[in-house]
Amino acid sequence: MLELHQVRKSYPTPQGRLPVLAGIDLRLAAGESLALMGESGSGKSTLLHLAAGLDTPDSGEIRLAEQALSELPEPRRAALRRHRLGLVFQQFHLVPSLNVADNLRLQARLAGREDSSWSHELLARLGLAEMADRYPEQLSGGQQQRLAIGRALAVRPALLLADEPTGNLDESSADEVLALLLALVKDSGCALLMVTHSPRVAAPLDRCLRLSHGRLSEPPP
Known part of the structure; x- marks a missing residue:
């Protein structure tokens, strides 16, 4: 699903x-979940982007769903992101003028891939069905992050990229959101690449790699 070969990146x-x-x-297979750990500033978010x-x-090759990203112009890369990727960030990036239901369906609608039954299932499983007419400002932080996860999964992506998705939540809310995320990812069959600094958050995923000094390695036991 995702393959990086000798990828190098530097900044002036x-x-x-x-x-x-x-x-x-790096190789990530369909349906596999991988946690990417490392200190702040180690390049985890850069790799995700x-x-x-x-x-x-700067050099190297990145292949997503068997397509080399370097060979695609930006409009094609944007279309690939819209149809094959789900993105979840530490900041929720919800649209304040849209209610819960419309925020959840937004990406799927833009991609022309809306599935009403799947959207309704997501709302129910995320505990948001009774809040469908509310607006983001009326939700707690945990509820907003659940909604952001639902929006990313509503398009039924082949790959979900998550950057510290529980970083803004208290421990109890983080555990609840993570459990929901992993269950929905498993049921949808998509691959998951999650950036986290927390060994506790990384533990339930299939694999874990640590990024340090620009290189990946297995974390110590």
Whole structure:
């Protein structure tokens, strides 16, 4: 589903280019879940943005659903994101003028992939069915993050990319949101790449890799 081969990325600074990723190799199969851990500033979010085609590497190849992102112009990459990817961030990025139901259906509608029965199932399983007519400002932080997850999954993505999806929540809400996320990912059959700094959050996923000094490695036992 996702493959990175010798991916390198650096950024310009007044002192010269700062290397962030130094030859990353990564494979993620359909239906597999992978936690990406590392210290703040280690490049985890950079890797996620590259995987989503939101940024381009200095060198190396990234393949998403068997398509080389470097060979696609930005409109094609945007279409691939719209149809094959779900994105969940630490910030909820909900549309304040849309109610819960319309926020959840937004990405699927934009992609022309809305499935009303799946949207209703998501609302119910996320505990949001009775709040369908409310607006984001009327929801708790945990409810807003559940809605953001539902929006990403409503399109039935092949790959879900999640950047610290429980980072803004208290421990109890984080555990609840994570359990719902993993159950819905499993049922939908999509692959999951999740960035987290928390070993507790990473533990339920199929695999875990640590990013340090621009390279990936297995975390210590």
